[in-house]
Amino acid sequence: MKEDKLHLNQLKALLKKDISLLFRKRVAIFIFGGPFILMFILIGLPALFTSQSAIVLLVHSEDIGYLDSNIGESIVGNISVYFDSDETMEVQLTDNLTKVLYTSELGYYIPTNFSEQAFTGSPITFTIDATLSPYTSSIFNVVQAIASNVMVTYLANRTIPPLQNYELPPESLSEELILGPKAAAIAMPLSYMIFLLIAMNSGSYSLIGFAREKRMRTMEILLSYTHNHSYLVISKVITGLVASLGSTLSYVLGIIVGTQLSGSNTSGLLEVFGLNLDKLAVGDIIISLIFVVIALLISTLITMAIDCNLTREASERVSPLISIGFAMFFYFVVMMNPFATSSALLINPFYWCYRLGLLLIAGVFSMELLLYFSLIIGLVALLIFLATRGIQKEKSLYLE
Amino acid sequence: MSEFMVKTVNLSKDFKMTRAVNRINIKIPKKSIYALLGPNGAGKTTTIRMILGLLKPSAGEVYVNGFNVSENPKSIRGQIGLLPQFSAAYYDLTPLQNIKFILALNNLTFDDVNVKITDYFEKLDIKPDLLQKPFTKLSGGEQRAISFVMAVITDKEFLIMDEPTSGLDIARAKYIRSIIKDLVEEEGKTILLSSHIVSDLEELAEYCGILKEGSLVFQGDKEEIINTYSPETKDFEDAIVNAFQAPVGSKSISPEVIK
Numbered sequence: 001m002k003e004d005k006l007h008l009n010q011l012k013a014l015l016k017k018d019i020s021l022l023f024r025k026r027v028a029i030f031i032f033g034g035p036f037i038l039m040f041i042l043i044g045l046p047a048l049f050t051s052q053s054a055i056v057l058l059v060h061s062e063d064i065g066y067l068d069s070n071i072g073e074s075i076v077g078n079i080s081v082y083f084d085s086d087e088t089m090e091v092q093l094t095d096n097l098t099k100v101l102y103t104s105e106l107g108y109y110i111p112t113n114f115s116e117q118a119f120t121g122s123p124i125t126f127t128i129d130a131t132l133s134p135y136t137s138s139i140f141n142v143v144q145a146i147a148s149n150v151m152v153t154y155l156a157n158r159t160i161p162p163l164q165n166y167e168l169p170p171e172s173l174s175e176e177l178i179l180g181p182k183a184a185a186i187a188m189p190l191s192y193m194i195f196l197l198i199a200m201n202s203g204s205y206s207l208i209g210f211a212r213e214k215r216m217r218t219m220e221i222l223l224s225y226t227h228n229h230s231y232l233v234i235s236k237v238i239t240g241l242v243a244s245l246g247s248t249l250s251y252v253l254g255i256i257v258g259t260q261l262s263g264s265n266t267s268g269l270l271e272v273f274g275l276n277l278d279k280l281a282v283g284d285i286i287i288s289l290i291f292v293v294i295a296l297l298i299s300t301l302i303t304m305a306i307d308c309n310l311t312r313e314a315s316e317r318v319s320p321l322i323s324i325g326f327a328m329f330f331y332f333v334v335m336m337n338p339f340a341t342s343s344a345l346l347i348n349p350f351y352w353c354y355r356l357g358l359l360l361i362a363g364v365f366s367m368e369l370l371l372y373f374s375l376i377i378g379l380v381a382l383l384i385f386l387a388t389r390g391i392q393k394e395k396s397l398y399l400e
Numbered sequence: 401m402s403e404f405m406v407k408t409v410n411l412s413k414d415f416k417m418t419r420a421v422n423r424i425n426i427k428i429p430k431k432s433i434y435a436l437l438g439p440n441g442a443g444k445t446t447t448i449r450m451i452l453g454l455l456k457p458s459a460g461e462v463y464v465n466g467f468n469v470s471e472n473p474k475s476i477r478g479q480i481g482l483l484p485q486f487s488a489a490y491y492d493l494t495p496l497q498n499i500k501f502i503l504a505l506n507n508l509t510f511d512d513v514n515v516k517i518t519d520y521f522e523k524l525d526i527k528p529d530l531l532q533k534p535f536t537k538l539s540g541g542e543q544r545a546i547s548f549v550m551a552v553i554t555d556k557e558f559l560i561m562d563e564p565t566s567g568l569d570i571a572r573a574k575y576i577r578s579i580i581k582d583l584v585e586e587e588g589k590t591i592l593l594s595s596h597i598v599s600d601l602e603e604l605a606e607y608c609g610i611l612k613e614g615s616l617v618f619q620g621d622k623e624e625i626i627n628t629y630s631p632e633t634k635d636f637e638d639a640i641v642n643a644f645q646a647p648v649g650s651k652s653i654s655p656e657v658i659k
Contacts (some may be wrong), residue, residue: 005507013504017490017497024492217488224452225505225554227477 007228013224014235022208022243029138031204032246039254057083057091060100061110061395066119071154072110075147079108082146101103108143108206118151182284185360187338188287190357194295194350195331200251201244201299202320208239209307210391211316224393228390240300241293284361291357294376298349299323301383326350402466405430405590406451411460413446413614417445418444423460424616427483432498432585433591434488434606436560438611439644444594445485445613446598452480452567465558478506481556487543495526495546498535499553513553520549523575537541542566548576552583559583577603598637610643618643635650 057077063072076093083089094100100107147324171233210232214221226232286334308317330350333340359365402641406428413421421443430436438444449455450462453473461468467475488499498512499517510517520526523543537544544567564580565573577600582588595601601608608616608625618625622636629646630639 004480012507015503016504017493017501020497021490021492027492216488216491217484217486220449220452220454220484221482221502222489223454223483224480225478225502227474 007231008225010228011231014231016193016221016237018208018235018239019242022239022246023037024077024217028202028206030207030248034201035247035251036254039251040258055089055106056103057089057106058094058100058103058106059108060089060094060097061114062097062112063114064112066115069119069154071115071118071151074154075110075150078146078150079143082142083361103276111295118154139344180362182281183358184338185280186284186288186361187334189359190291191331191334191338191354193288193292194354195327196251197292197296198299198323198350199326200247201240202324203246204240204243208236208243209303209315209319210236211307218389229391230384232391233301233308233384233387237300238302240303241296244296245293246302269305283363287360288357291353295350295353298379298383299374301380301387302326302349305383305390306384308387330354342357347375349379352379402463403430403464404428404463405508406592407463408433408447408451409463411447411450411462412458413443413450413455414458420614421450421457421611422614424611426619427605428590428617430586430590431584432606433490433580433593434529434594434607434609435599435601435605436609436611436641437594437596442611444611445562445612447593448594452482452560452568453477454607456497470477471538479556481540481551481554481557481559481659483548483551483561483564486613487540487565489535489543489545489547489550491534493535495532495538496582498546499531502550502554507535508554513555517553520553523579524572538646541569543574544568544634545572547578548579556589558592560592560594563597564595565597565600566595573597573600573633576592579605598640601640602636608640610640612644612646 022031057079059076061072062074063070063399065071065073080091080093097109100109182348210219222232223229302323303319306322307315309315310318326348327350330345330348333342333345334351334354352372352375356376357368359369359372404427408424408426408427409589410423410425411421412419412423424447426434426436426447428472434446446455450457451464451469451470453462453464453476454486456473457470461470463469464476467643469476488493489499493501503510503513504641506640520527521531525537526542526545526549527642530542535546538546544565548561549563551561561580563577568576581604584591591604593600593604605622608618609616618628622630624638625643626636627633628639630636630644
């Protein structure tokens with residue numbers, strides 16, 4: 001009992017020391033200030049030097065209609081309604097084709113016979129004018145989707161649809177049918193959060209890991225006084241989690257402040273990751289956040305295991321690469337297809353977290369779920385064992 | 401219980417192709433100061449690390465206070481106070497935070513040691529405002545003095561001190577020697593000392609073990625080393641220098657000399 005208390009006190013002391021070191025001036029600026037400053041510079045600063053006014057979409061419809069129906073007019077009306085609540089976009093109607101064609105911003109023109117040709121089934125054209133940036137392309141995708149919707153409704157029912165807010169559906173994926181819309185909605189935000197937090201974590205490895213203890217020559221003291229060496233690892237892992245969560249918070253705040261300066265509406269903390277509270281249940285968001293933390297835990301443990309088993313110089317070089325390598329591979333594959341499954345992904349621990357999170361959110365309790373759960377538990381235990389055994393090896397005492 | 405705080409039996413350590421420590425038999429009597437001496441690279445640090453249970457011996461045994469460290473390194477964890485050769489502390493923390501951390505690791509609070517630590521601070525001229533500065537802002541001597549306090553304040557029966565007075569001014573070095581003597585004479589501690597400073601050794605060492613090229617070439621009390629290596633001048637420093645220069649095995653004294 002007395003010994004248990006001593007062990008617990010040692011863990012508390014180690015944790016207090018590691019967390020205190022995290023909040024030292026230089027370290028804190030790097031870990032907690034760095035992401036904020038970076039995102040502020042990337043997003044907010046350009047906004048201070050550029051116009052904060054909304055992008056103008058200049059629209060002109062010459063459509064005279066056909067059989068008392070004017071599809072062009074309806075499209076223009078629907079576009080206006082769609083962008084009405086978007087402060088970054090301003091739809092302006094004009095009666096001059098030249099202005100549309102030579103606008104320095106975005107232009108959209110519907111010709112005179114648009115309704116007639118749509119009605120008779122002839123190919124129809126409209127004109128767009130824009131700079132070819134991905135952002136403006138995405139705006140025209142929206143415009144085109146609205147136009148298609150109006151036309152399809154008209155051709156099917158021979159009635160012009162009323163002005164409405166469009167919910168543009170995402171592309172349907174076969175796996176989505178199995179896991180359901182909830183998992184589909186959270187797939188991209190979850191993979192992004194896992195990747196981002198691991199990327200954030202990797203920057204702080206050299207500041208929180210055992211490499212620093214070796215540099216300060218405090219390893220001997222820690223190893224001599226600490227009864228249970230796994231506490232040394234646990235303390236570092238918890239500190240790593242605090243550091244990366246702090247970094248991420250700083251990153252998010254940087255984006256929020258930056259976007260506020262640029263006049264955009266993105267202000268919610270979860271919205272930065274694409275987590276829309278209107279569409280997702282709070283429980284699902286919590287589950288996904290739990291798996292983000294588990295992925296972080298694995299990432300930190302990988303670092304500790306490498307850090308403890310290699311000499312200082314080698315571990316400082318190798319450990320961030322391994323975690324980031326796994327995370328990048330996972331993210332880029334999943335980004336292409338959120339429901340991708342390949343043998344290369346199956347050996348990726350971050351994919352296990354991601355997939356297990358999706359299965360739980362979808363409520364699919366299968367052998368697959370059990371497999372990923374077992375793999376994660378087994379890996380965490382193995383990494384703690386490797387790290388603890390590593391720091392007891394003589395290499396941990398030597399700088400080079 | 402063993403009469404020796406430390407006893408090694410044919411202790412050896414190999415690093416790849418190099419034998420760093422070769423079949424040494426050290427015996428450190430309890431409540432004594434034992435100086436482990438030797439030229440640079442003689443194997444002192446490796447021996448100390450094996451005694452601490454941080455390095456696994458390639459062969460032989462280490463016993464600390466009767467526990468077999470080679471078989472079960474966990475058995476002595478937390479039983480030895482350590483003052484490493486370099487000021488091992490968290491440079492971003494203040495001396496007070498460093499001391500509190502070491503105390504907490506040993507299940508002690510600052511209040512538990514308040515009287516004793518205040519006495520050490522007074523003797524070593526450590527002003528209260530110094531304790532609030534980052535460790536990195538202290539001078540080398542101040543850092544060493546704080547490190548010394550961190551090692552002795554944990555109240556361990558057995559203390560290992562590597563160069564305890566290195567980098568200290570004359571006054572602080574004198575007080576540290578006096579504290580070390582008090583720890584043994586008044587509190588019954590056992591101290592393993594590794595030092596190159598002759599004044600420390602002359603004043604403190606009761607027993608000496610001399611390591612050379614990984615082998616223990618001499619072990620005995622101070623008088624014996626003088627009689628063996630400097631019989632004419634009876635000078636302690638000469639005796640140590642002669643012992644360092646003598647070829648391995650030339651004047652080896654049986655390790656059993658410490659009765």
